[in-house]
Amino acid sequence: MLRRLTLVRVAVGLSLAAALAVTVAAARRPARVSADLESGKAQLKSAGALAFGPDGVLFVGDSIGGEVVALDTNDHTAPPSAAKIDVQGVDVKIAALVGVTPDQIMINDLKVNPISKNVYLSASRGRGPDAMPLIARVNSAGQVSLLSLDNIPHNSVALTDAPAADASARRNPRMMTITDMNYVNGNLLVAGLSNEEWSSALRSIPFPFKKAAEGATLQIWHSSHGKYETQAPVRTFVPYSISGQQYILAAYTCTPLVKIPVSELQPGAKVKGETIADLGSGNQPLDMVPYHKNGHDYILIANTSLGMLKLRADNLSTYKPIESPTVTDVAGVPYDKLGNFKDVQQLAQLDSSDAVILTGKPGSGPPWAPGPAIGPLNLQTIALP
Amino acid sequence: MGMTATAAPVSVELEGGAFKVLGWNPPRSEPAKGWASIFAVYTGSGDVPPLLGHYSIEAGALVFRPSYPLAPGVNYRAVIRPPGGGTPVEKIFDGTPRRNTPSARVERVYPTADILPSNQLRLYIYFSASMSRGEAGQHIHMLDEHGKVLPGVFLPGEELWDPSFQRLTMTLDPGRIKRGLTSNEKMGPPIVEGKRYVLVIDRDWPDARGVRMLEGFRKAFRGGPADRNPPNPKQWKITAPAVGTSEPITLRFPEPMNYPLLQRMLHVTGTQGIVAGTVSIDKQETEWRLTPQEPWKAGGYQLVVDTALEDLAGNHIGQAFDIDVFQRVTEHIASNTISLPFVVR
Numbered sequence: 001m002l003r004r005l006t007l008v009r010v011a012v013g014l015s016l017a018a019a020l021a022v023t024v025a026a027a028r029r030p031a032r033v034s035a036d037l038e039s040g041k042a043q044l045k046s047a048g049a050l051a052f053g054p055d056g057v058l059f060v061g062d063s064i065g066g067e068v069v070a071l072d073t074n075d076h077t078a079p080p081s082a083a084k085i086d087v088q089g090v091d092v093k094i095a096a097l098v099g100v101t102p103d104q105i106m107i108n109d110l111k112v113n114p115i116s117k118n119v120y121l122s123a124s125r126g127r128g129p130d131a132m133p134l135i136a137r138v139n140s141a142g143q144v145s146l147l148s149l150d151n152i153p154h155n156s157v158a159l160t161d162a163p164a165a166d167a168s169a170r171r172n173p174r175m176m177t178i179t180d181m182n183y184v185n186g187n188l189l190v191a192g193l194s195n196e197e198w199s200s201a202l203r204s205i206p207f208p209f210k211k212a213a214e215g216a217t218l219q220i221w222h223s224s225h226g227k228y229e230t231q232a233p234v235r236t237f238v239p240y241s242i243s244g245q246q247y248i249l250a251a252y253t254c255t256p257l258v259k260i261p262v263s264e265l266q267p268g269a270k271v272k273g274e275t276i277a278d279l280g281s282g283n284q285p286l287d288m289v290p291y292h293k294n295g296h297d298y299i300l301i302a303n304t305s306l307g308m309l310k311l312r313a314d315n316l317s318t319y320k321p322i323e324s325p326t327v328t329d330v331a332g333v334p335y336d337k338l339g340n341f342k343d344v345q346q347l348a349q350l351d352s353s354d355a356v357i358l359t360g361k362p363g364s365g366p367p368w369a370p371g372p373a374i375g376p377l378n379l380q381t382i383a384l385p
Numbered sequence: 386m387g388m389t390a391t392a393a394p395v396s397v398e399l400e401g402g403a404f405k406v407l408g409w410n411p412p413r414s415e416p417a418k419g420w421a422s423i424f425a426v427y428t429g430s431g432d433v434p435p436l437l438g439h440y441s442i443e444a445g446a447l448v449f450r451p452s453y454p455l456a457p458g459v460n461y462r463a464v465i466r467p468p469g470g471g472t473p474v475e476k477i478f479d480g481t482p483r484r485n486t487p488s489a490r491v492e493r494v495y496p497t498a499d500i501l502p503s504n505q506l507r508l509y510i511y512f513s514a515s516m517s518r519g520e521a522g523q524h525i526h527m528l529d530e531h532g533k534v535l536p537g538v539f540l541p542g543e544e545l546w547d548p549s550f551q552r553l554t555m556t557l558d559p560g561r562i563k564r565g566l567t568s569n570e571k572m573g574p575p576i577v578e579g580k581r582y583v584l585v586i587d588r589d590w591p592d593a594r595g596v597r598m599l600e601g602f603r604k605a606f607r608g609g610p611a612d613r614n615p616p617n618p619k620q621w622k623i624t625a626p627a628v629g630t631s632e633p634i635t636l637r638f639p640e641p642m643n644y645p646l647l648q649r650m651l652h653v654t655g656t657q658g659i660v661a662g663t664v665s666i667d668k669q670e671t672e673w674r675l676t677p678q679e680p681w682k683a684g685g686y687q688l689v690v691d692t693a694l695e696d697l698a699g700n701h702i703g704q705a706f707d708i709d710v711f712q713r714v715t716e717h718i719a720s721n722t723i724s725l726p727f728v729v730r
Binding site for chain 2: 045064089092093095096097098099100101102104106125126127128129130132144146172173174175177193194195196197198284304363364365366367368369370371372
């Protein structure tokens with residue numbers, strides 16, 4: 001079963017939040033949220049995990065800067081018709097825009113603006129600490145452009161406690177890597193991993209952002225077979241509704257898929273995820289997209305070594321949590337392996353019937369750790385299977 | 386608008402990171418299709434967009450300044466397309482050469498002990514220079530006692546760097562460490578008690594400039610028993626300094642502790658507040674010392690320790706990495722501390 005999730009990049013994505021999140025947000029939104037953002041230069045130090053909020057607001061996880069930045073993409077016009085995106089070598093095009101060789105472009109996350117259906121990619125220009133953050137936009141015509149950060153309505157919220165004000169200390173080496181974000185019910189949920197201590201937390205931050213101190217921090221735990229409990233950092237997650245109740249489906253760094261009721265995500269809470277699927281060892285979920293098709297519920301999962309998986313998610317509430325030791329390698333909710341999608345690095349929901357994938361050949365490392373995909377990286381629309 | 390003939394042929398020069406069109410007098414205003422329709426700079430080949438940047442007219446010449454700095458090892462192709470048609474003029478510029486002199490090396494790896502518990506959770510690798518990310522899986526290997534590379538030891542794809550990219554945190558697969566999980570039951574822990582291992586870091590790992598390291602790194606160690614006990618402060622030993630001296634206060638642990646956390650999770654307070662000084666860690670992370678900036682004054686002090694301080698297996702004060710009873714509690718997560726009193730005489 002479980003084996004952690006292999007992410008091919010520091011920050012990863014997951015995508016589906018968009019449609020769900022915005023639907024929820026729209027119901028409670030009194031006015032355009034962008035009115036709460038201030039114009040000016042967005043001081044991003046890195047661009048990792050992405051999530052869309054209301055009104056085309058794009059949240060960018062800046063792990064090096066220790067904050068999340070909300071950007072008004074000013075991209076909230078619905079397309080006249082659904083478009084199929086097909087861009088070969090999107091990394092090559094981004095490299096050409098910023099004047100580097102394609103091997104110096106690392107794509108960190110992929111999300112679709114739920115309103116405009118334009119595709120957004122976070123990327124790095126370079127591979128070291130001085131890498132420059134990039135937010136690329138791909139429109140339905142396949143044109144690649146960069147979102148200018150020089151003068152854009154934005155706001156940010158700090159994620160880390162301020163380091164001790166010790167002028168003699170070296171640069172603070174502590175860093176929280178933001179692994180995934182989703183906007184749910186007016187809150188931005190942020191999962192992160194510390195590069196020092198194991199204990200880590202999921203943060204719930206109300207948007208529009210107020211002060212850094214606001215927002216709930218909670219511990220996420222994992223239970224194995226009802227006997228052992230471990231603090232379990234969340235690696236990738238997605239909002240999901242089961243029988244009218246809002247959940248998040250999460251993949252831990254070390255364990256399978258779990259469901260957590262959003263109602264339990266309260267400040268200071270110690271929350272235990274309930275295992276619903278165990279995908280076997282030697283693989284890691286990258287991104288998840290829940291969808292409904294022909295009267296059935298599914299979750300499409302991009303996976304490092306199993307390829308694309310289609311989880312049959314009807315009646316997810318009826319599956320009993322996996323609490324007994326798994327004799328077989330796979331347990332829980334049934335799934336199918338889809339052989340026709342190869343080398344998927346990123347997956348994001350486009351609309352109710354389509355998704356966008358980023359594909360590229362795995363890196364040159366050993367099978368269990370191939371490293372970042374070798375370009376060219378291709379972006380394409382697929383029908384949800 | 387037309388191309389104004391001049392005595393010299395049209396050409397381009399690159400100076401100070403800006404591309405300047407020589408031998409052509411541009412119109413006063415930007416053409417309808419933009420300056421890029423006349424003059425653009427490309428990197429790469431094939432159907433790629435031109436470099437992003439800004440155009441200006443300076444001293445009667447059209448100048449293009451790229452939005453991003455010129456990069457080493459990249460060729461730039463400047464293309465002038467005469468507005469009235471005609472053969473485009475191209476000029477290729479070599480970017481600054483890539484530097485290729487190695488300078489980086491692995492300075493140290495924590496824990497430094499020769500015996501690591503079979504549920505060792507993380508390794509901290511300190512480099513002398515900033516490194517490239519995305520390379521760890523290919524360049525960090527664990528060998529068994531026969532020199533065979535062991536698969537699935539680390540969480541693949543997970544590279545947790547510090548902001549300077551000089552310290553890398555690698556997590557051993559927690560699915561193999563946590564009791565009761567399939568990976569743990571099928572594959573066993575990544576480290577087995579009694580077995581010998583070598584951690585190998587390849588010289589070919591590129592630094593942030595893309596240059597390989599000066600040398601590789603090897604650390605041999607042996608697997609020890611699993612450590613599933615939270616650190617117990619009652620077993621720690623404080624050696625108090627003498628009054629009037631600048632001797633360090635010393636705290637000794639019966640087991641190695643997490644090096645980065647030792648750096649920041651302990652401090653000393655006295656009646657004057659926090660004692661400023663220099664922290665040093667020794668004896669394979671079993672000894673923590675604080676050498677004060679000012680000589681010690683007589684009186685009572687507290688050695689304050691964050692309960693999040695971990696040992697090598699991720700157990701922290703009051704709580705093991707995997708505990709075998711779950712009690713649902715609702716509590717505010719705060720930076721809880723314990724205080725260990727000592728007296729300076």
